[in-house]
Amino acid sequence: MKVLKFGGTSVGSAKRIEHVADLISGKGRNIVVLSAMSGTTNTLVEIAEYFYKGNVPGAQETINGLQAKYDATIAELFGDSEYGERARAAVARSFAVLRSFCNETLTEAGEKEILSQGELMSTALMQNLLEQRGVRSVLLPALDFMRTLPGGEPDMSHIGSRLRRLLDMEPQAELFITQGYICLNDRGGIDNLHRGGSDYTASIIGAVADAEEIQIWTDIDGMHNNDPRYVENTAPVSTLHFEEAAELAYFGAKILHPACVLPAKLHNIPVRLLNTMEPEAPGTIICNTTPAGTIKAIAAKDNITAIKIKSGRMLMAYGFLHKVFEIFDNYHTPIDMMATSEVGVSVTIDDRTNLANIIDELKDFGTVTVDEDMVIVCVVGDLEWHNCGFETKVLEALGSIPVRMISYGGSNYNISVLVRAQDKVRALKALSNHIF
Numbered sequence: 001m002k003v004l005k006f007g008g009t010s011v012g013s014a015k016r017i018e019h020v021a022d023l024i025s026g027k028g029r030n031i032v033v034l035s036a037m038s039g040t041t042n043t044l045v046e047i048a049e050y051f052y053k054g055n056v057p058g059a060q061e062t063i064n065g066l067q068a069k070y071d072a073t074i075a076e077l078f079g080d081s082e083y084g085e086r087a088r089a090a091v092a093r094s095f096a097v098l099r100s101f102c103n104e105t106l107t108e109a110g111e112k113e114i115l116s117q118g119e120l121m122s123t124a125l126m127q128n129l130l131e132q133r134g135v136r137s138v139l140l141p142a143l144d145f146m147r148t149l150p151g152g153e154p155d156m157s158h159i160g161s162r163l164r165r166l167l168d169m170e171p172q173a174e175l176f177i178t179q180g181y182i183c184l185n186d187r188g189g190i191d192n193l194h195r196g197g198s199d200y201t202a203s204i205i206g207a208v209a210d211a212e213e214i215q216i217w218t219d220i221d222g223m224h225n226n227d228p229r230y231v232e233n234t235a236p237v238s239t240l241h242f243e244e245a246a247e248l249a250y251f252g253a254k255i256l257h258p259a260c261v262l263p264a265k266l267h268n269i270p271v272r273l274l275n276t277m278e279p280e281a282p283g284t285i286i287c288n289t290t291p292a293g294t295i296k297a298i299a300a301k302d303n304i305t306a307i308k309i310k311s312g313r314m315l316m317a318y319g320f321l322h323k324v325f326e327i328f329d330n331y332h333t334p335i336d337m338m339a340t341s342e343v344g345v346s347v348t349i350d351d352r353t354n355l356a357n358i359i360d361e362l363k364d365f366g367t368v369t370v371d372e373d374m375v376i377v378c379v380v381g382d383l384e385w386h387n388c389g390f391e392t393k394v395l396e397a398l399g400s401i402p403v404r405m406i407s408y409g410g411s412n413y414n415i416s417v418l419v420r421a422q423d424k425v426r427a428l429k430a431l432s433n434h435i436f
């Protein structure tokens with residue numbers, strides 16, 4: 001059994017939904033994970049914002065606009081068929097949920113319910129289309145098995161046992177359809193795995209179902225060697241190690257949700273990145289083995305803040321770093337990069353929620369300076385330290401760009417540099433030109 005996940009663009013129109021139905025039919029008893037149609041989750045976020053602001057007419061207008069899109073998609077997919085009626089009824093239930101918030105104050109739980117409607121609708125459309133085509137597919141409601149623990153981690157044993165039971169109940173099924181992104185939390189409320197989280201759903205399902213492979217189908221032919229949104233002439237990377245893929249996803253390669261690599265890696269299940277618009281393209285395979293001694297790809301993570309703490313006392317005096325880290329810890333703020341010297345330490349964060357408090361407390365230990373609007377540019381590959389010359393290559397490429405921090409040796413797979421946001425595209429292009 002394989003897990004096949006299709007992203008928002010892949011199911012973004014009636015034509016695309018039909019194309020995905022072609023791709024998944026007759027390919028074995030696989031589990032297909034769908035995102036919401038592209039644009040839907042953003043629109044649902046907007047609707048929730050209107051409700052939070054008490055702007056009910058704004059919400060109503062946005063809901064009506066969204067419904068018109070779904071009505072048109074259903075008309076194109078089904079015409080007047082019986083399955084069209086079923087799809088219409090399912091979508092109507094979602095719009096009734098959205099409109100129910102016109103008469104009540106929106107809470108966080110309500111917002112999560114609003115955000116869940118996109119995946120509920122896309123899967124209802126696909127399920128009815130497959131049935132109309134005579135494919136024996138079964139809809140597995142994600143809310144019947146996908147659950148998180150306190151703290152938000154997936155409850156793998158619960159998900160595994162519930163999913164296996166659901167699969168065993170349908171021996172006749174040719175394939176299964178389920179929603180990405182949505183789940184129940186530990187309190188039993190509707191929740192989600194954060195934006196882009198359908199990749200994570202696919203990986204969790206792949207892990208608990210011991211899948212042969214997890215396929216992430218999207219709008220590009222695999223992981224490219226640089227960010228195609230900023231750099232021309234990027235090329236797909238054929239093979240990546242799990243660790244390389246994890247670094248790239250965490251440091252900005254949007255094609256993969258950062259959390260999605262871990263479940264696959266732990267269960268040693270290959271992840272294949274494929275292009276829905278070009279299904280024959282080889283894409284990228286992410287697995288346990290990969291060509292050694294090569295740089296694979298470059299990514300960039302935006303909205304980074306660098307904080308420097310210069311100590312009046314000796315930095316390496318026992319306990320200094322502990323005290324600094326404790327402050328970040330107390331404010332649940334992860335550190336991405338760090339660099340130390342005898343007289344100071346620099347760290348970077350991307351969650352600025354508690355920045356003011358953190359700075360205030362750090363001032364007890366030294367002089368604090370902050371650089372905002374920074375970007376981590378991350379070069380990923382098999383960069384095991386005995387391989388000579390990779391660091392030089394990276395720094396040579398960045399010869400004319402001011403570099404605020406450098407990090408190397410944290411893993412065998414990455415060299416990271418911190419530059420100003422205004423230098424990001426120049427840095428990405430310079431690295432591509434120099435390295436590939």
Ligand code: ADP
Pocket residue numbers: 006007008009010035196217218219220222223224225226227228229252253254255256297299
């Ligand atoms: P989906 O909706 O299918 O989940 P996403 O938009 O989340 O798709 O991810 C695909 C997009 O990721 C691509 O269209 C591309 O613009 C972007 N992207 C960023 N970095 C990379 C990279 N290194 N390789 C491939 N795609 C990348």
Ligand code: ASP
Pocket residue numbers: 007008035036041042118180181194195196197198199
């Ligand atoms: N629909 C959700 C989003 O847009 C989840 C996903 O597409 O992965 O973030």
Ligand code: MG
Pocket residue numbers: 007196199254255256257
């Ligand atoms: Mg995505």
